[in-house]
Amino acid sequence: MGTRRRGEELEQAILRAAAEVMRESGYAGMTMDRVAARAGTNKNAIYRRWPHRAALGIAAYRHLSDAALPSPDTGTLRGDALEMLRRANETWSSPHGAILRGLLAAAADDPELLTLMRARSGADAMDLAWIAMLERAVARGEAPAAAVRPRVATTPMMLLRAEYAMRGIPSVPDEVLVDIVDEVFLPLVRGRG
Amino acid sequence: MGTRRRGEELEQAILRAAAEVMRESGYAGMTMDRVAARAGTNKNAIYRRWPHRAALGIAAYRHLSDAALPSPDTGTLRGDALEMLRRANETWSSPHGAILRGLLAAAADDPELLTLMRARSGADAMDLAWIAMLERAVARGEAPAAAVRPRVATTPMMLLRAEYAMRGIPSVPDEVLVDIVDEVFLPLVRGRG
DNA sequence: CTCTCCAAGGTACGTTGCGTACCCTACAAG
DNA sequence: CTTGTAGGGTACGCAACGTACCTTGGAGAG
Structure with missing residues (x-):
């Protein structure tokens, strides 16, 4: 089997999974079980890193929000x-x-x-x-x-x-x-x- | 025993109970079971009138909000x-x-x-x-x-x-x-x- | 190379709270 | 008096959160 993921790698996988679920079903639909399943891990791994659902949601949000757009410069x-x-x-x-x-x-x-x-x-x-x-x-x-x-x-x-x-x-x-x-x-x- | 309450009377009792519970514990603490208990009735009577918790919360809110204050007139x-x-x-x-x-x-x-x-x-x-x-x-x-x-x-x-x-x-x-x-x-x- | 320890995996559970289902009972109206 | 409807009591199904506990992989120390 693929080797067991750890630390940073696993963390990224969880965040990615959370972001995907949110994209599909919004924050309300982002349940911990679903995120765990999607990330191919279990809730323990998540709760070891974030204290509750809201914290995970907020952390995962950055995976959706990309680089800031440059400031517009239209001349007026x-x-x-x-x-x-x-x-x-x-x-x-x-x-x-x-x-x-x-x-x-x-x-x-x-x-x-x-x-x-x-x-x-x-x-x-x-x-x-x-x-x-x-x-x-x-x-x-x-x-x-x-x-x-x-x-x-x-x-x-x-x-x-x-x-x-x-x-x-x-x-x-x-x-x-x-x-x-x-x-x-x-x-x-x-x-x- | 006091005769069994019906219609309008019961409805008011439920709204009053919901308002009280909200005053004590906020909307988050307003559970349906608690409201029912406080009103001396059961959840059936509530769900027969409002489709879900939020609707009851909003309906009960008017029992808290009182008359609008008069417009101030300080001179400037x-x-x-x-x-x-x-x-x-x-x-x-x-x-x-x-x-x-x-x-x-x-x-x-x-x-x-x-x-x-x-x-x-x-x-x-x-x-x-x-x-x-x-x-x-x-x-x-x-x-x-x-x-x-x-x-x-x-x-x-x-x-x-x-x-x-x-x-x-x-x-x-x-x-x-x-x-x-x-x-x-x-x-x-x-x-x- | 082996041992050891910790993080990860698996799974089950306790709890809360919503909304529903049933069945029994009072009471008002015909 | 009968009957239908709204209330009352209670139990349940279900989703989700957060926790407990044990097992297992694998990285690093010796």
Whole structure:
């Protein structure tokens, strides 16, 4: 027989299996027995590594989320902002996003898990991208330097997230994205001049 | 013995029991057996009325949520806005709010339940209060008429909600509320002039 | 080369909680 | 008085989580 897997190798196999199961049936359908079976091992091996299902789910999520997209550079602040929102909207409304929402719901009342999620889902990197975007706009003379503030930079994504929480969810219509940019973000940036 | 309860009377008893249990142990602790026991009946009577636990939870939630507070009127737009946010923050971070979050998490992937929640939790009434607030500010000459736009009015509450989703939750620090008002809401309103 | 120890495998179990099935009983209406 | 319907009691099936315990492979020390 193939030699018995150990340590790192086994760990990767479990994570891969968990990711596959989540892709097929979402986080809700990711049962420990199923993951164990799929990975060709048993629950012991899993529980020796992660304390509970949620932790495994979060750990496995990174196997789905791939490299961060490069920051868009359309030449205008409006174009960049819209592009960022559109990409985020696409990601969140994909099957991929459904999994993330499932995880989020499961972690919703456990702050410890929530911070884990934050780290894995690249929310912080996202904020930095918005700051960078604003700085480019300032360099082009398109926005006042005073507009480069964290609260301003994070507002559009925050609004998009809240929009998800309110609606049934799947996908936010494009008009809303345009609205967020034209009615909130740009006035906010320009108002600082 | 007291005569056997039926129809409306029994239904109310069940809802009251469910609300009590939720108050004590949150939505997660609201098991069907417990509710039945507390109501002095059995699960049959419950399942004859609600298809599943979530539906009962949502139905019982109205027994906790009481009348809407009156809109604040501090004399300044800034004061009103801050007061609204502070009240919302208090409500959401109370035990009461914990229950609501639990319900929300449970309903998160069922659009049908989500709309039910929206109706019960009075989110729409909230938006109207913000519009009214803006109109008073316009009447006082404190804000340009062009600032009375739905997207502007809903932005602070949206930001607060997103803040909850991001953090572990319980309570958003007051500085954040001040920030939302001073860094986003007021500039947005004034920028319209 | 052998021994030893730990991680992995196998399997079964205890527990909780949802939702269902049945059958018995009170009570209201005809 | 009869009868149908809603309540009550109870037990069950089932899915999943998390745990216990024992057996076995195989890597590394001596």
